[in-house]
Amino acid sequence: MGKYFGTSGIREVVNEKLTPELALSVGRALGTYLETGTVVVGMDTRTSGEMLKRALISGLLSVGIDVIDIGLAPTPLTGFAIKLYGAGAGVTITASHNPPQYNGIKVWQANGMAYTPEMEDKLEAILESGNFKKAPWNELGTLRKADPREEYIGKALEMVHLDNPYTVVIDSGNGAGSVVSPYLQRELGNKVISLNSHPSGFFVRELEPNAKSLSMLAKTVKAIKADVGIAHDGDADRIGVVDDEGNFVEYEVMLSLIAGYMLRKFGKGKIVTTVDAGFALDDYVRPLGGEVIRTRVGDVAVAEELAKHGGVFGGEPSGTWIMPKWNLTPDGIFAGALVLEMIDRLGPLSELAKEVPRYVTLRKKIPCPNEKKAKAMEIIAREALKTFDYKRLIDIDGVRIENGDWWILFRPSGTEPIMRITLEAHTEEKAKELMEEAERLVRGAIARA
Structure with a gap:
């Protein structure tokens, strides 16, 4: 940086x-x-x-x-x-x-x-x-x-087709998605209800599309019995999704579902994600002929790997998806059209979501001055390798260690003075045990840095 x-x-x-x-x-x-x-x-x-x-x-x-x-x-x-x-x-x-x-x-x-x-x-x-x-x-x-909006929508309609109309609620967060996303959904043949789609620059909800910020979208989907709710951040390069029962579909689950759908639509191939993505993705796409490659956090790293490997789909567990057959720009609007096509072909989202394996994910932020990050990471890398019994190490962005049924990622934030720990395990008990050990290691490393 x-x-x-x-x-x-x-x-x-x-x-x-x-x-x-x-x-x-x-x-x-x-x-x-x-x-x-x-x-x-x-x-x-x-x-x-x-x-x-x-x-x-x-x-x-x-x-x-x-x-x-x-x-x-x-x-x-x-x-x-x-x-x-x-x-x-x-x-x-x-x-x-x-x-x-x-x-x-x-x-x-x-x-x-x-x-x-x-x-x-x-x-x-x-x-x-x-x-x-x-x-x-x-x-x-x-x-x-x-x-270029007309051409964009026209091109999207060449790639995405629905056999049935659906009721879709779009929450653009008063962002730039307001001027395209509801219109594309309407052109697909859907009945569209728009929330927060006056592009005023005054945001009525937090822009990151997560379970907390999309509570109004979830309530609306449930109240009008819509088929799906789709939300964007300020520039609509990301997507958040609410299912037909009014539940926010966790990022990891949505990432697995759409990756699987891309393999069904475009054939077997490589799926690119980042080092902070869980095992659910691997477990879900493997039977569909998908091979997962992990890279640094950030859409440019995902796009580079897609271009290098000729991948089928790339995405981060933050709702940032790249569809290389469409473009190498992350696109929450085209992603929304694909979600509808997936529902059209495979059934209601609440049912599809049940097919994705659920594991226990824990995250922690630990304060760490920017000038200590490099030294702390050196100590963490050295100590983690001794402390944990792991089978695989990935050090392209922070340090990720994996065993068959758990993984831990130690990574300094690129934007804040913090060290992040992300981990996943099959049971709550194992996840907590790993987090205690990981937190002790990180606090010790920062103190010594």
């Missing part, structure tokens, strides 16, 4: 670290890095979006880069528009699931994949140097506006 770019682009409080001046400089740096070509720019619904978008566009134009402004647009639409218009890159002005005082800048490659940490490092170096290209007056970039 650099001075500006974190685990998911730049994300800061508006007019503190994230100012129009910084957005202008990022535009100039990106233009200097690209040298020529076209960039698609979209934004989520935050009140600061227009201010930051215009500053970023000014920076791009000053370098001689052409810009296609797609206005209010979820991240998946930016990723789609890059390919549709043959652009060299895309930018979303978004802070995803962060509170409304935040905003951010996330950059996408020509293939729809997010910029890798290496690419962000190069942007950062140009930003730091202030050595921006300047185009003469007659070679400045041109700006045009476009709306």
Whole structure:
């Protein structure tokens, strides 16, 4: 992580670290890095979006880069528009699931994949140097506006088909999904009820789509006897799902179900997930011809592995899903269409969810100053290997040790001064025993770091 770019682009409080001046400089740096070509720019619904978008566009134009402004647009639409218009890159002005005082800048490659940490490092170096290209007056970039929503929905309808209509409740969280997600569901032939779909930038619920933030969606699904509830975060790159009985379907369960459905739809192959995903996924997809590969946390790591292995599906246990046959941009809106197709083919979600194995997952955050993280991780890696009787070690992002019926992940947070412990076991008793041991080890390592 650099001075500006974190685990998911730049994300800061508006007019503190994230100012129009910084957005202008990022535009100039990106233009200097690209040298020529076209960039698609979209934004989520935050009140600061227009201010930051215009500053970023000014920076791009000053370098001689052409810009296609797609206005209010979820991240998946930016990723789609890059390919549709043959652009060299895309930018979303978004802070995803962060509170409304935040905003951010996330950059996408020509293939729809997010910029890798290496690419962000190069942007950062140009930003730091202030050595921006300047185009003469007659070679400045041109700006045009476009709306790719119709093409996006049309293309989605070529890939997803329903035999029956369903009643769907969509909770867009007052985010950018509001302008696409309910419309796609309607075009699929469904009856759509929208919640929180006025894109005001004032969020009436916490944006991360989890059981707590989606209580109103769950109540609505139950009250009107809908078939499913679908929710998004601020830029709709994620999906949260409520089943036909009004229960939030846990992320891990949903990840397993959709991975299994992708194998049924597109054939056997590799499923990419992150080191914090549980064994339920492996156990559920193995009989369907799926092989699970784990990588670093973050959508760009998942997209890179998918591209490398030609995977069928990639997803994180946070509702971030990538469907490579569609795009390498995480897409909660297209994901919603696939959930409906899965229900159409396989039956009600409440029944499907029962087929996914349930294990005991425990998570803990332990305070750890950022400057101690590296040393603490060294000690944890050394001690964990002695303390636990494990069969497999994965150290691509933190340290994950596995045995046949349990696993533990020790990982420093990329955004907060904490150390995370995530573990899974077949029984409550075993999970608690492992957590006690793991917590003692981490606290000791931080104290010694």
